[in-house]
Amino acid sequence: MSEIKVEQFPIKLEVEKHLKYLKELNNHQDELEYWLSEALRLNGIYWGVTATYILDHPEIYDSKEISKFILSCQNEDGGFGGCTDHDSHLLYTLSAIQVLAICDTLSEVNKDKVVKYVAKLQNPDGSFSGDEWGEVDTRFSYCALSCLKILHRLDAVDVPKAVEYVKKCMNFDGGFGSVESAESHSGQIFCCVGALAIVDRLDIVDADKLGWWLAERQLPNGGLNGRPEKLEDVCYSWWVLSSLSIIDRIHWINKEKLINFILSCQDTETGGFSDRQGDMVDVFHTLFGITGLSLLGYPNLAKVDPVYCMPVSTIERLNIKTRTYNQI
Amino acid sequence: MDAESLYNTLKNIIINKTLIEVSFVPTQGDGEYQPFILMENCLGIPFPIVPKSLEYLKKKFVELRKDKSLNYKEIDYCTKCILLFNGEYITAWNERKNLIQLGYIKPEFDLQFTKLCLTKHPKSSNLWYHRQWILKRYEELINFDKEFEIIEKSINRYATNYFAWNHRIWLLNYMTIQKLIDEFKSTQSSMYKHVSDHAGWNYLLTIFKRIVSIYKEDINNKNKLNELKILWNEHIEFVKKSLKEFPGHETIWYYLRILAGFVYQNKDIIYKNEKEDIISFFEKEITFINNEYLNENNVNILLVEEKFALQYKAWLYSLFENNITKEDYNKLLTEIENYQCMSDDQSLYYLIDIIHRIQVKV
Ligand SMILES: [Zn+2]
Numbered sequence: 001m002s003e004i005k006v007e008q009f010p011i012k013l014e015v016e017k018h019l020k021y022l023k024e025l026n027n028h029q030d031e032l033e034y035w036l037s038e039a040l041r042l043n044g045i046y047w048g049v050t051a052t053y054i055l056d057h058p059e060i061y062d063s064k065e066i067s068k069f070i071l072s073c074q075n076e077d078g079g080f081g082g083c084t085d086h087d088s089h090l091l092y093t094l095s096a097i098q099v100l101a102i103c104d105t106l107s108e109v110n111k112d113k114v115v116k117y118v119a120k121l122q123n124p125d126g127s128f129s130g131d132e133w134g135e136v137d138t139r140f141s142y143c144a145l146s147c148l149k150i151l152h153r154l155d156a157v158d159v160p161k162a163v164e165y166v167k168k169c170m171n172f173d174g175g176f177g178s179v180e181s182a183e184s185h186s187g188q189i190f191c192c193v194g195a196l197a198i199v200d201r202l203d204i205v206d207a208d209k210l211g212w213w214l215a216e217r218q219l220p221n222g223g224l225n226g227r228p229e230k231l232e233d234v235c236y237s238w239w240v241l242s243s244l245s246i247i248d249r250i251h252w253i254n255k256e257k258l259i260n261f262i263l264s265c266q267d268t269e270t271g272g273f274s275d276r277q278g279d280m281v282d283v284f285h286t287l288f289g290i291t292g293l294s295l296l297g298y299p300n301l302a303k304v305d306p307v308y309c310m311p312v313s314t315i316e317r318l319n320i321k322t323r324t325y326n327q328i
Numbered sequence: 329m330d331a332e333s334l335y336n337t338l339k340n341i342i343i344n345k346t347l348i349e350v351s352f353v354p355t356q357g358d359g360e361y362q363p364f365i366l367m368e369n370c371l372g373i374p375f376p377i378v379p380k381s382l383e384y385l386k387k388k389f390v391e392l393r394k395d396k397s398l399n400y401k402e403i404d405y406c407t408k409c410i411l412l413f414n415g416e417y418i419t420a421w422n423e424r425k426n427l428i429q430l431g432y433i434k435p436e437f438d439l440q441f442t443k444l445c446l447t448k449h450p451k452s453s454n455l456w457y458h459r460q461w462i463l464k465r466y467e468e469l470i471n472f473d474k475e476f477e478i479i480e481k482s483i484n485r486y487a488t489n490y491f492a493w494n495h496r497i498w499l500l501n502y503m504t505i506q507k508l509i510d511e512f513k514s515t516q517s518s519m520y521k522h523v524s525d526h527a528g529w530n531y532l533l534t535i536f537k538r539i540v541s542i543y544k545e546d547i548n549n550k551n552k553l554n555e556l557k558i559l560w561n562e563h564i565e566f567v568k569k570s571l572k573e574f575p576g577h578e579t580i581w582y583y584l585r586i587l588a589g590f591v592y593q594n595k596d597i598i599y600k601n602e603k604e605d606i607i608s609f610f611e612k613e614i615t616f617i618n619n620e621y622l623n624e625n626n627v628n629i630l631l632v633e634e635k636f637a638l639q640y641k642a643w644l645y646s647l648f649e650n651n652i653t654k655e656d657y658n659k660l661l662t663e664i665e666n667y668q669c670m671s672d673d674q675s676l677y678y679l680i681d682i683i684h685r686i687q688v689k690v
Contacts, residue, residue, distance in 0.1 A: 036414055181530075259540075
């Protein structure tokens with residue numbers, strides 16, 4: 001297919017503005033959003049760090065300082081909390097390991113302890129609890145498998161059982177939900193398809209059926225929604241697009257229209273992306289706007305891996321590539 | 329006002345009032361509990377005080393957890409304050425679970441407290457899980473009417489609330505067969521309230537799935553199978569009626585697809601005692617689509633409905649692959665092309681791709 005050119009689109013990606021926005025994220029300690037997101041600070045750092053790498057400007061953050069902070073969030077049980085003095089949870093443990101992997105500072109963490117923490121959270125039916133209090137969700141299956149794969153320690157859990165559980169959460173529309181019988185949801189689909197890709201069990205997925213459902217997420221304005229009759233949203237351009245990429249059906253959506261939509265969600269003054277045009281920007285949508293553009297082949301961006309949502313260069317260094325994914 | 333006084337004021341409110349609703353408000357109050365606003369047991373937390381309060385509360389919470397004297401009373405207040413601000417603060421919920429296990433907090437109390445927090449944070453998954461965690465441990469506290477009321481309110485606050493619907497699905501585990509059938513019928517008759525909520529339709533199928541799995545255990549009981557068949561026929565009729573009443577709703581068409589997938593998988597139960605088999609279901613559906621939506625004489629059909637109908641038809645074809653001829657596929661392709669010409673909508677590319685590939689197999 002033809003190469004994407006910057007000039008094709010009425011607005012361009014404001015790289016400098018986004019870098020400035022990302023760099024200043026930590027300067028807003030007197031603001032509402034800073035404190036409301038304190039409990040998930042490690043997710044925030046992962047979103048920010050990955051965004052700078054995909055923008056091809058990894059120097060924006062001091063990776064030593066970041067790694068030091070991440071390590072200060074590890075608890076006695078081996079897991080990581082959302083911030084210092086928070087209880088461990090798989091959601092933050094994965095973010096921590098991802099950031100350390102991207103910054104190439106994994107050697108500083110006690111891996112055995114992390115592996116032990118993750119492995120302990122697998123339930124007899126193969127599912128994973130998010131933490132010791134027992135909530136089960138296919139998001140946590142993804143977190144556990146991704147984390148262990150990055151650490152080259154998938155042997156620590158029962159992979160066939162984990163696959164069996166993910167399969168149970170597949171619906172008649174080909175999609176996946178958070179637990180058995182839960183509605184198909186693009187975010188959950190990314191987690192389930194990603195988890196299956198990590199353990200090389202994509203044979204479970206009915207690619208045509210699932211791709212069909214995913215392709216129908218594109219709305220006339222080019223944006224993608226997460227479920228039928230919902231509004232378009234930049235983060236779904238990632239969940240849907242990466243899933244389509246993993247199952248080799250990315251050509252079923254209109255890439256120009258989607259690029260246009262994503263670019264329209266930038267705040268061209270302050271930098272950053274919002275869920276849709278005119279809303280407040282945040283680091284979460286900023287990452288997924290940028291990774292979406294990268295996967296769509298937008299120029300001058302580093303390549304992102306659709307399974308791990310990390311720079312391809314990191315995945316290659318870690319030697320955990322599941323395979324090469326087609327860009328459009 | 330400094331953060332510590334703010335904390336003490338909020339604590340006083342919690343101690344003295346039975347709150348029924350919380351929200352963030354743009355302005356500060358000047359009443360008894362200033363800067364908080366209290367109106368008929370509804371609490372307004374002014375935006376400007378949130379950052380410094382949360383900063384203070386975190387510090388306080390960390391100190392309390394590290395303190396060996398274990399001041400449960402203060403931990404109780406501190407976590408409550410944190411959670412009124414932020415329903416996703418998982419470590420505070422964990423600490424409350426801890427206090428419930430220790431017998432310090434009554435589980436009934438946190439059912440009340442989560443209900444209050446849901447008025448501000450209806451989409452907080454940690455909040456919903458806290459409630460579920462309590463109910464799992466104290467099953468005797470499950471009261472369907474109370475749970476449904478909370479779910480209903482949360483869905484009204486935020487439509488297509490994934491967590492609220494999942495909570496409702498989870499409750500099905502505790503229902504008898506009769507209760508399941510009642511729930512199925514009452515959900516069906518209230519679907520008009522949230523037609524565009526795909527989660528609601530998914531919920532309907534989930535109840536039906538549970539009912540079928542119970543009937544399955546008694547597969548040789550003819551009466552029961554007849555009952556099930558009647559329930560199914562009524563349901564399909566209801567969905568068709570909804571299509572007519574609420575044109576343009578993608579969700580209903582999606583529901584038809586998953587229903588078709590479901591009935592196909594369960595044909596040996598739902599179509600067991602009948603002369604007509606599952607193929608008759610398929611034929612009925614195709615006739616329905618052709619007559620009502622793809623009939624050129626029918627000028628009142630919206631273009632978007634035609635698209636949904638084509639998608640559903642293709643879906644049925646892929647499900648009943650063995651009953652479809654090359655001519656059927658060609659006709660469907662022509663219909664899709666006609667639609668694309670009429671509507672200038674090229675998005676059905678994936679369908680054409682799929683049909684071409686199936687055609688090769690045929
Ligand atoms: Zn979003």
